[in-house]
Amino acid sequence: MAERGNDDPTAPATVGGGQTAATAKIPPVQLPTRSKDGKEEVAAKQLDGNDPLRLNAASKTTIEQQRAADWDIIKKLMQHVWPKGDWSTKRRVLLALALLFGGKLLNVQVPFFFKVIIDKLNETVQAPLDMTNPNTVYVVAGSAIIGYGLARIGALVFSELRNAIFANVAQRSIRRVAKSVFTHLLALDLGWHLSRQTGGLTRAIDRGTKGISFLLTSIVFHIVPTALEITMVCGILSYKCGPTFAAVTAVTMAAYSWFTIKTTSWRTRFRKEANAADNRAATTSVDSLLNYEAVKYFNNEKHEVDKYDAAMKDYEKSSVKVATSLAALNSGQNIIFSTSLTVMMLLAAQGVMKGTMTVGDLVMVNQLVFQLSLPLNFLGTVYRELRQSLVDMETLFNLENVDVKVKDNPDAPPLRVTGGEIKFENVTFGYHPDRSIFTDCSFTIPAGSKVAFVGPSGCGKSTIFRLLFRFYEPQSGRITIDGQDIRDVSLDSVRKAIGVVPQDTPLFNADIMHNIRYGRLDASDAEVQHAAQRAKVDQIVSNLPAGYETKVGERGLMISGGEKQRLAIARLLLKDPEILFFDEATSALDSYTETELMRNINTTLLDNHRTAIFVAHRLRTISNCDVIFVLRGGKVLEKGTHDDLMARDGLYRSLWGSQSTIGIGQGAGEGEHIHEHEHSVKDVAHSDVQAQQSSVDSPRRP
Numbered sequence: 202m203a204e205r206g207n208d209d210p211t212a213p214a215t216v217g218g219g220q221t222a223a224t225a226k227i228p229p230v231q232l233p234t235r236s237k238d239g240k241e242e243v244a245a246k247q248l249d250g251n252d253p254l255r256l257n258a259a260s261k262t263t264i265e266q267q268r269a270a271d272w273d274i275i276k277k278l279m280q281h282v283w284p285k286g287d288w289s290t291k292r293r294v295l296l297a298l299a300l301l302f303g304g305k306l307l308n309v310q311v312p313f314f315f316k317v318i319i320d321k322l323n324e325t326v327q328a329p330l331d332m333t334n335p336n337t338v339y340v341v342a343g344s345a346i347i348g349y350g351l352a353r354i355g356a357l358v359f360s361e362l363r364n365a366i367f368a369n370v371a372q373r374s375i376r377r378v379a380k381s382v383f384t385h386l387l388a389l390d391l392g393w394h395l396s397r398q399t400g401g402l403t404r405a406i407d408r409g410t411k412g413i414s415f416l417l418t419s420i421v422f423h424i425v426p427t428a429l430e431i432t433m434v435c436g437i438l439s440y441k442c443g444p445t446f447a448a449v450t451a452v453t454m455a456a457y458s459w460f461t462i463k464t465t466s467w468r469t470r471f472r473k474e475a476n477a478a479d480n481r482a483a484t485t486s487v488d489s490l491l492n493y494e495a496v497k498y499f500n501n502e503k504h505e506v507d508k509y510d511a512a513m514k515d516y517e518k519s520s521v522k523v524a525t526s527l528a529a530l531n532s533g534q535n536i537i538f539s540t541s542l543t544v545m546m547l548l549a550a551q552g553v554m555k556g557t558m559t560v561g562d563l564v565m566v567n568q569l570v571f572q573l574s575l576p577l578n579f580l581g582t583v584y585r586e587l588r589q590s591l592v593d594m595e596t597l598f599n600l601e602n603v604d605v606k607v608k609d610n611p612d613a614p615p616l617r618v619t620g621g622e623i624k625f626e627n628v629t630f631g632y633h634p635d636r637s638i639f640t641d642c643s644f645t646i647p648a649g650s651k652v653a654f655v656g657p658s659g660c661g662k663s664t665i666f667r668l669l670f671r672f673y674e675p676q677s678g679r680i681t682i683d684g685q686d687i688r689d690v691s692l693d694s695v696r697k698a699i700g701v702v703p704q705d706t707p708l709f710n711a712d713i714m715h716n717i718r719y720g721r722l723d724a725s726d727a728e729v730q731h732a733a734q735r736a737k738v739d740q741i742v743s744n745l746p747a748g749y750e751t752k753v754g755e756r757g758l759m760i761s762g763g764e765k766q767r768l769a770i771a772r773l774l775l776k777d778p779e780i781l782f783f784d785e786a787t788s789a790l791d792s793y794t795e796t797e798l799m800r801n802i803n804t805t806l807l808d809n810h811r812t813a814i815f816v817a818h819r820l821r822t823i824s825n826c827d828v829i830f831v832l833r834g835g836k837v838l839e840k841g842t843h844d845d846l847m848a849r850d851g852l853y854r855s856l857w858g859s860q861s862t863i864g865i866g867q868g869a870g871e872g873e874h875i876h877e878h879e880h881s882v883k884d885v886a887h888s889d890v891q892a893q894q895s896s897v898d899s900p901r902r903p
């Protein structure tokens with residue numbers, strides 16, 4: 202039986218706070234969050250997640266609650282196995298059950314045939330051949346032998362058929378649950394996602410779905426068949442050999458199960474410790490190897506090796522305990538089983554002596570009970586994995602219960618963009634209640650204009666986009682696009698109307714073509730290439746051996762920041778939304794490319810009269826905007842054109858001043874900075890030219 206090996210106390214996904222689905226009001230999903238120092242924080246209670254020992258320590262109500270929650274999950278799962286109205290699945294299940302019953306029936310026939318063979322041959326041995334009819338013996342014993350073989354083959358074929366037929370039901374359930382959880386995850390708000398680790402989430406789905414598979418298969422292939430076989434064996438024994446045999450079997454099964462469950466619960470701790478140590482070792486080694494350069498910079502190889510070895514030492518210790526406790530479990534199980542088998546043989550031997558039973562009966566009893574040992578040998582493993590599956594599935598189902606904060610109103614009409622005027626009206630917002638980013642903030646972005654937001658780092662420039670895109674809802678006030686409150690129109694239409702080049706471009710681990718096409722999935726190759734041209738991606742692509750088929754690596758790590766930004770712009774040009782948001786979109790580009798790109802963007806905007814919002818630290822990039830908003834302290838401090846703002850002795854002018862002189866103060870004696878100074882003076886000069894040029898390129902709209 203395959204080990205899933207996921208009974209790990211540091212498992213990232215488990216039921217939070219030890220609560221159960223049945224009792225928790227707030228869905229107790231708990232995935233690891235990263236603490237400030239980058240360590241994974243796992244709530245202490247999580248350690249209890251799948252600990253059967255908890256059942257001993259916990260209060261009675263907790264056991265009951267846990268049981269109720271477990272039943273809840275099994276019931277939920279059974280809805281997939283017996284789905285309302287889905288007769289094709291139901292037929293499959295019924296067929297699988299019939300095969301199960303038939304298979305077990307055949308299986309218990311095997312000892313009967315054995316008995317007949319022995320008895321018949323025995324008769325022949327005991328009585329001289331001429332006393333009996335040898336033909337009858339041959340016929341009976343021969344057909345029993347054939348029956349024996351056929352019964353064995355039949356039992357196996359039935360069981361395999363059952364597996365094949367049920368596989369479809371199990372896999373479909375997994376797919377349904379996984380799809381519904383994944384859909385829900387994508388619907389959850391950004392805030393929720395930012396506070397979770399993606400790795401933890403995917404593992405939660407992975408484990409949860411594996412849990413479904415394990416639970417279903419172990420119930421259908423292990424627990425139910427074994428229980429059925431035990432019942433059949435007890436019935437046959439009491440009918441054929443008297444109730445004593447049945448009683449011995451029943452007591453043995455009870456003792457065996459009790460011992461197995463207790464011992465498994467006890468030894469699960471060692472497995473958890475081993476897994477935790479294994480995880481620690483893996484984390485340490487991955488961390489060290491990923492930060493190879495850092496290790497070398499500070500000659501810390503020994504420190505890393507020691508850390509790794511400490512985890513491996515723990516792993517070694519607990520692994521030894523796993524092995525020794527397994528030996529104890531196997532020995533105990535064997536002692537119980539063999540004792541019972543011996544007792545039954547004794548009873549049968551007495552029966553034979555008394556003449557109430559035949560030698561064939563003795564063999565049959567032995568065989569009937571012995572056959573049970575096969576599935577029972579994995580009882581402990583099945584029990585442990587079942588408990589783990591229940592915990593994993595609880596986590597999975599609880600993910601589905603997480604409330605979606607930013608909800609789409611089902612009856613909401615789509616947003617109709619007529620010019621792209623954006624209004625923030627008395628907006629108050631903070632990510633945390635005790636720290637406000639905007640306080641009663643109001644401003645208007647005129648339709649079709651090019652505006653910029655500037656201000657100190659962290660003043661909330663990117664937050665404007667997140668609110669506009671409805672990643673978050675303001676605590677009070679409203680945001681409108683062309684007079685329509687964005688909360689009253691459909692979320693999908695708002696997001697379709699707005700495009701963004703974010704600070705950090707999210708790229709998929711696919712080729713450049715796919716990544717640009719992501720802006721509009723149905724775009725043709727020619728359209729993608731055209732957008733790439735306008736975003737100056739074609740220059741990069743022409744230098745790459747694989748051209749548009751070059752993979753960008755996980756999260757685009759294989760291409761430079763500037764190249765990433767150009768890809769993001771190409772994507773946006775392809776999406777061609779009515780409202781565009783450029784969040785430091787050109788910060789990683791050199792001045793020349795930036796100017797070129799900005800001119801391209803300007804032309805595009807001009808052609809289509811799009812509303813465009815720019816956020817930039819390099820003020821020269823945005824100096825030609827129609828309106829510049831200077832944010833500070835959660836409000837708009839100044840607003841106007843570059844010239845208006847320069848005419849005033851305000852924050853903008855001082856920011857501009859500091860940017861054009863930044864190199865002088867810092868650069869004394871440092872070649873690098875002097876160079877930067879020269880550059881920035883040149884940049885300002887350049888920006889003036891650019892501003893003039895842009896005003897020629899893009900006459901101000903009313």
Ligand SMILES: Nc1ncnc2c1ncn2[C@@H]1O[C@H](COP(=O)(O)OP(=O)(O)OP(=O)(O)O)[C@@H](O)[C@H]1O
Pocket residue numbers: 392395632633638657658659660661662663664665704
């Ligand atoms: N998801 C979040 N949860 C909590 N706080 C956040 C979150 N996102 C941003 N913040 C905080 O809100 C503030 C405003 O963030 P925002 O990204 O809008 O700033 P910004 O003006 O764009 O900054 P920068 O110029 O550095 O990009 C920052 O102090 C930031 O730390």
Ligand SMILES: N[C@@H](CCC(=O)N[C@@H](CS)C(=O)NCC(=O)O)C(=O)O
Pocket residue numbers: 202203204461523527530531534577578579580581582583
């Ligand atoms: N008889 C025991 C052990 C069965 C067994 O050998 N299980 C296999 C997996 S199918 C195993 O490797 N177990 C390791 C362990 O339990 O530590 C039981 O009922 O659990």
